Amino acid sequence: MKNKKINLLASIITSVGLLSGVHANAADTNWYTGISLGTTTVDSDISNTTGTARLDESDTGYKILIGKKIDKTISIEGFYADFGEASLTGNTGDTFDANNTTFAFTVNNAKLTQSATGLGINAKFNYAFNDKSSIAGRIGMLMWDAEASVSGATITTDSASADGTDLFYGVGYKYGLTNQYSLTIDYDMYSADDLDFDMFAVGVLYNF
DSSP states (O other), X not given: OHHHHHHHHHHHHHHHHHXXXXXXXXXXXXXXXXXXXXXXXXXXXXXXXXXXXXXXXXXXXXXXXXXXXXXXSEEXXXXXXXXXXXXXXXXXXXXXXXXXXXXXXXXXXXXXXXEEEEEEEEEEEEEESSSSEEEEEEEXXXXXXXXXXXXXXXXXXXXXXXXXXXXXXXXXXXXXXXXXXXXXXXXXXXXXXXXEEEEEEEEEEEEO
8 A cells, every 4th residue: 555655646746747847848839928908099180179078089908919939039929909999079069170170069969989909910029138127119010990980869870980901019018927927018009091099008928
């Protein structure tokens, strides 16, 4: 019985050692994934609101990514991002300027909204200060989908959509918490036709 217990203990130790080895090898694959959450700001080109009209160009957005380190300096990433929603509300007689034209609301409880999501791919260029801390610059392409809707007290809600592909830029900071987890702070600047928006987000990366 004693020998059986010793053999069982040896088997457990061997199994744990094998699993540790698997994790160590997995950490060397250079693949990683991450999620970040933050504030998005839209430059809607709307200004000079009057009366009760209110413009809200900020919302909460998030990004989910997967990446692979090519070497110590360069990584390739793919991601999905939700940029939240911008809105303009007002009542009859309220005005606002857009595209060098003044518009007026003709119904009460009017609301204009615009939201956007996107799939993107980018190259990331890393510069490490030490084993834990690094900064990065990103450049890539965003395939975006935007939807605008209008509603009011006496009108039927209507919507329209658009899509396209545009260049984007970003910068970031990463701090290693453990061998597998890192904290990130990112700022990305996007453009969708004549609509510009950016995202400031804090996230977590996990190294496989």
